[in-house]
Amino acid sequence: RKETASRIAPFGSSTSSMKSIKNINWVKSLKTPPFNGNNVTEEPSLSSTHQQQEAMVSILSWNILAQYLFDSTQKWYDHVDPEAPVFTWEDRFPNILDELCSYDADIICLQEVEFEAFEYDLLPSLKRVGYDGMIQNKKGRSSNHGYGISTFWKKDKFQLVDKIHRSRATVAFLAGQTSSTTNKSVLAVTNCHLEGNPIKAVTRVKQLQNVLSTMNKKRPHHHLIICGDMNCRINQSACSTYLQSGSCQNHKDEIVDWGRIVDKNDLVDIAPHSYQMQSAYPIELADKRPLDYVTYVSTPKSDTDEFVALDQIWYHTTNTTSTDQSDSHSVQVMGLKHPFHSPEHRRNVMKYGLPSVHNPSDHLPIGCILKFQNWNSDDLQSAIKQRESAFCIKKMSEEDLLREIERLMNQISFESTEQRNDFQYVTSPSSFPQVQNVNPTEDQIEALRNRRLRKKRLMDSVSNDLLRSDLEDVFRFMKAVSKIRSS
Secondary structure (H helix, E strand, O other): OOOOHHHHHHHHHOOOOOOOHHHOOEEOOOOOOOOOOOOOOOOOOOOHHHOOOOEEEEEEEEEOOOHHHHHHOHHHHOOOOOOOOOOOHHHHHHHHHHHHHHHOOOEEEEEEEEHHHHHHHHHHHHHOOOEEEEEOOOHHHHOOOOEEEEEEEEOOOEEEEEEEEOOOEEEEEEEEOOOOOOOOOEEEEEEEEOOOOOOOHHHHHHHHHHHHHHHHHHOOOOEEEEEEEOOOOOOOOHHHHHHHHOOOOOOOOOOEEOOEEOOHHHOOOOOOOOOOEEEOOOOHHHHHOHHHOEOEOOOOOOOOHHHEOOEEEEEEOOOOOOOOHHHOOOEEEEEEEOOOOOHHHHHHHHHHOOOEOOEOOOEOOEEEEEEEOOOOOOOHHHHHHHHHHHHHHHOOOHHHHHHHHHHHHHHOOOOOHHHHHHHHHHHOHHHOOOOOOOOOOHHHHHHHHHHHHHHHHHHHHOOOHHHHHHHHHHHHHHHHHHHHHHO
């Protein structure tokens, strides 16, 4: 099944982002050229911080089925051939490893990974072929049956610079190993295994919102991929609505999840996000050609509804800060991995179910190749935060704003006395006098100038990202209060 990087070349002529199922390029290999290869094109006429640099990145996502879950729920797997090599981890692991290595993806996201399997099997084996990895830091680690989410990346292509752990998701902040020494763009890879109870659609959306919000506060990043086992169908779920639309609050149509209408009142308090997310696999594929997007098969059934598109890959598709209309699709899908190896493989899986002789999990791996038109793009964090903050501020009353200002002031921890003094001066009423006449007096102009200078000195002196974020929020809220009072 393995192919060389040259097989990717025909995809380079595509100008679409695979919105149509007619344009899908199914690939058997996820191998991509290095960042410093032919896919990198730098324009010397641009400044060093905004060099146009293309980059190919591939990602594989797979729920590999925790052995504990398989062992403890054998009634769900009565259909499995008793001779199939799937009843112990020792039997399943070699097939899992072969499958992972055969695709040669730049990034691998796995779900239902037992902590011991990660430490003693997956990490050592994948390190030998050039990967490094991390696993979810969870209380379950102390359990005999603990399992979580793990992410791996090629060491010659990425370096881990930060990470986030949540109950149902992790984020790996990966800096590209490019030739540029002035701009280390960061890809945020969010690996999810969302709530599995079909009726808990709201919980799944909250889990997504929580990790997106935390990620945006954590550190600057330039690109975003969200993938994993979403435990809901891509073409009909609250999570897909949230990712695609940015919010579930003002959605005109009914939101249906696992055949149930979701009460929109339960979604009202879930904060929106400002990323522009698009699914790597066309959503219409799940409706029009569902057998091409089957990712989960437990017991064999003729009805494919519960099998379709539970595993998903989403990406932020545009440069949020760009004003260039030609940048409307700064990320393109250049190839998709088909869940099945062949029509015969699909027939056998649908007939006999999973796991099986040649399939060590009840899920099938998915994957894609993404082309970033400008790897060295602007930081998403600042733009996204400003959008989300502006959205929230517009909905807040003066009382809410003052309460939030007080909360932030109580939690701020300054790095020096000088910072505290500058902050007190900048936020005191006397530092920004009301200029009600058309021509302000010299004293008023001088007061405003001093305030701007003290504020700039304050912000320039801040080295802690959390402190900087809190100060920026205080200033935004205070500005909003001033607007309300002057209106």
